[in-house]
Amino acid sequence: MYATxxxxxxxxxxxxxxxxxxxxxxxxxFFLAQIERRSLRIAELAVRQREDALDLVQxxxxxxxxxxxxxxxxxWAPLFYRILQSKIRDWYRRQAARGRIFGALKxxxxxxxxxxxxxxxxxxxxxxxxxEIEQATPALAEALRRLPLRQQQVFLLxxxxxxDVQQTAIAMKCxxxxxxxxxxRALQTLRELLQDHREVCGHE
Amino acid sequence: xxxxxxxxxxxxxxxxxxxxAGISGLDEAALARLRAAREQALAIARAKQRIxxxxxxxxxxxxxxxxxxxxxxxxxxxTHWSGSPPGDMTDDLEMLIAEDEVDFYxxxxxxxxxxxQDHAS
Numbered sequence: 629m630y631a632t633x634x635x636x637x638x639x640x641x642x643x644x645x646x647x648x649x650x651x652x653x654x655x656x657x658f659f660l661a662q663i664e665r666r667s668l669r670i671a672e673l674a675v676r677q678r679e680d681a682l683d684l685v686q687x688x689x690x691x692x693x694x695x696x697x698x699x700x701x702x703x704w705a706p707l708f709y710r711i712l713q714s715k716i717r718d719w720y721r722r723q724a725a726r727g728r729i730f731g732a733l734k735x736x737x738x739x740x741x742x743x744x745x746x747x748x749x750x751x752x753x754x755x756x757x758x759x760e761i762e763q764a765t766p767a768l769a770e771a772l773r774r775l776p777l778r779q780q781q782v783f784l785l786x787x788x789x790x791x792d793v794q795q796t797a798i799a800m801k802c803x804x805x806x807x808x809x810x811x812x813r814a815l816q817t818l819r820e821l822l823q824d825h826r827e828v829c830g831h832e
Numbered sequence: 833x834x835x836x837x838x839x840x841x842x843x844x845x846x847x848x849x850x851x852x853a854g855i856s857g858l859d860e861a862a863l864a865r866l867r868a869a870r871e872q873a874l875a876i877a878r879a880k881q882r883i884x885x886x887x888x889x890x891x892x893x894x895x896x897x898x899x900x901x902x903x904x905x906x907x908x909x910x911t912h913w914s915g916s917p918p919g920d921m922t923d924d925l926e927m928l929i930a931e932d933e934v935d936f937y938x939x940x941x942x943x944x945x946x947x948x949q950d951h952a953s
Contacts (some may be wrong), residue, residue: 652877652881686868692883693874694876694880697876767850818843
């Protein structure tokens with residue numbers, strides 16, 4: 629998808645070190661602009677919170693720029709999504725740890741202590757935004773949310789982001805066999821869940 | 833292409849279409865955050881590129897120094913070798929390795945010529 633255009637930019641690059649720096653930065657700008665919205669949605673479907681998803685995408689962009697800007701532009705997509713997937717896994721670990729801590733606090737102080745989660749700022753999308761998301765692709769979004777996380781992410785990377793099996797395996801830190809299995813299961817489940825929705829399944 | 837593959841491609845196309853529609857209406861706040869994140873990433877990349885670029889002459893210098901040492905060793909050994917390295921040659925090599933001036937190493941042809949002149953005299 630973006631790779632072709634990035635490739636054209638690389639070949640069009642002028643000679644000279646100054647021009648090369650400019651081209652690399654232009655390529656990176658183009659690449660990030662291409663993937664930022666999709667990656668936000670992919671992260672949002674994984675963590676179900678807009679603000680946290682934005683943080684994860686931002687951290688991934690910064691890490692890509694810091695560590696991998698000198699890699700060939702064609703490698704950026706799997707590298708970026710590998711970073712993002714790692715951030716998503718960390719997010720889940722933090723949530724699990726937070727859940728254990730709050731669980732222990734509740735057990736210790738009893739229900740009278742109230743739910744400590746009330747003290748945490750609510751970062752979930754507001755009602756307007758939620759409505760916007762729901763109206764855009766309600767059935768599909770719901771079906772994607774119901775998939776196991778790895779199946780969901782593999783499916784999105786393959787079907788939406790357009791990564792091939794090898795690139796998806798790099799991004800998901802797993803073998804190509806697992807990618808094929810996850811993708812196939814996700815596809816089957818989605819088709820079952822969406823069989824009544826003509827706009828996705830195309831039934832007449 | 834069989835019917836199943838065709839149907840899968842069509843399903844993917846429709847899913848992609850729906851997902852694309854979902855992100856086309858992102859609110860301005862989210863878009864601004866994404867733009868800011870991108871700008872920050874680009875600033876880091878620019879800084880990183882400058883550092884890499886500044887290191888290039890040093891890398892070139894080291895590479896040329898290594899080549900010079902190899903050439904000098906190759907040229908000196910057959911004429912002066914007598915079982916153990918002569919003191920003056922070791923000193924020369926140490927001096928060459930310790931030298932930090934990139935320009936000095938860069939003028940390798942001149943040094944080789946100079947060394948040939950010394951041998952001739």
